[in-house]
Amino acid sequence: MIITFYSHGKLLLTGEYAVLDGALALALPTQYGQSLSIRPSTEGSLQWKSLDERNNCWYQQILFSGKATDPITQTLEKILCTAKQLNPNFLIEKNFHVETKLEFPRDWGLGSSSTLINNIAQWAQIDAFKLLFESFGGSGYDIACAQQNKPIWYQLKDSQPEITPIEYNPLFKDSLFFVHLNQKQNSKEGIQRYRKLAKHKNHLIEELTNLTKEITLTQSLENFCSLIKEHERLISNSLDIPTVQSHLFPDFPGEIKSLGAWGGDFILAASNEDVINYFKSKGYPTIIRYSDMILS
CATH class of the missing domain: 3.30.230.10 (Ribosomal Protein S5; domain 2)
Structure with a gap:
């Protein structure tokens, strides 16, 4: 058996x-x-x-x-x-x-x-x-x-x-894409960096908790983009490393958010523009629509 x-x-x-x-x-x-x-x-x-x-x-x-x-x-x-x-x-x-x-x-x-x-x-x-x-x-x-x-x-x-x-099924999910950065990130290394460098943790925890609630509730792509941009800024300042958007995709017509340990694996791209052709032209062919990746 x-x-x-x-x-x-x-x-x-x-x-x-x-x-x-x-x-x-x-x-x-x-x-x-x-x-x-x-x-x-x-x-x-x-x-x-x-x-x-x-x-x-x-x-x-x-x-x-x-x-x-x-x-x-x-x-x-x-x-x-x-x-x-x-x-x-x-x-x-x-x-x-x-x-x-x-x-x-x-x-x-x-x-x-x-x-x-x-x-x-x-x-x-x-x-x-x-x-x-x-x-x-x-x-x-x-x-x-x-x-x-x-x-x-x-x-x-x-x-x-x-x-x-929770029920999380954003109205703008057709504007959300997961893009693989063609490299495997060691999450243990990312955690060690956070443990060593992160500043003002209590304030960071409070702000990220509030952002999580706002991101979950918003049904506006524009507001969602604003919120994930602020999330990226907070982590970037805490770890003293640039955001993936400023580092790799400064001309992207939308907002990009790192997922999990920064520096590898998938990122989230939010935009009403032609996301697929943008990333393919940059050499990142693995692009998955939100609805094809996430259980809901």
Whole structure:
């Protein structure tokens, strides 16, 4: 018998970095996700295989053999060992074939790790947030997205996740596009920079929380653009780094917002102009309409 678990990917529209310290964030589960399938084995080992969005095998290994030293295997074994600590009845015997299947390219930054952790947590019958916090760390918004079928407000209160599913379906969504910057951003590096450089955190958290609420409620593209521009300004000033728009796209006829860790993965472009041809002419061919990316 094959058992399959599934989790959604994620994009963080507001509150990046400051969500770690309690800012309210608007987080968006994506239509793309990752599955994990388990079937019993008679071979006395835990065999792991990972497929990309084109069904190509990008990782295959026998876990806990004591022979593998590659970083992927070490990370997988760490997650599974942490899961077993949280549920000692998990993996009493390691007689399984496990196969994971991504629905998005690995360099898109939509949550290949968070969807994996949430799927493993379902398999182990444990709290996915505990598994995240005790293995990878982070704010947990990505785990919340993995479990939801609609946009959410996400906030850490006393280090505990507070998740509020919301109706977020802006009237101007046809003017919103997600553009991939053709590079994978290391979110841990971005978090370290925030921890080191961020100034006036309490004020930043308050302002970003208010902006999240305003951005969620507005039904005007013009107002939305004004609000995300202010959001970018606040993060830029806090981290002492330029906005992606000023750095890469100063002539864009609209507003651009970084998503998650600044410097890579997807950006959000808001405009009534020809967004697709603009970014293609700049050498960025991966452009996805809001309605084709986000669950709503």
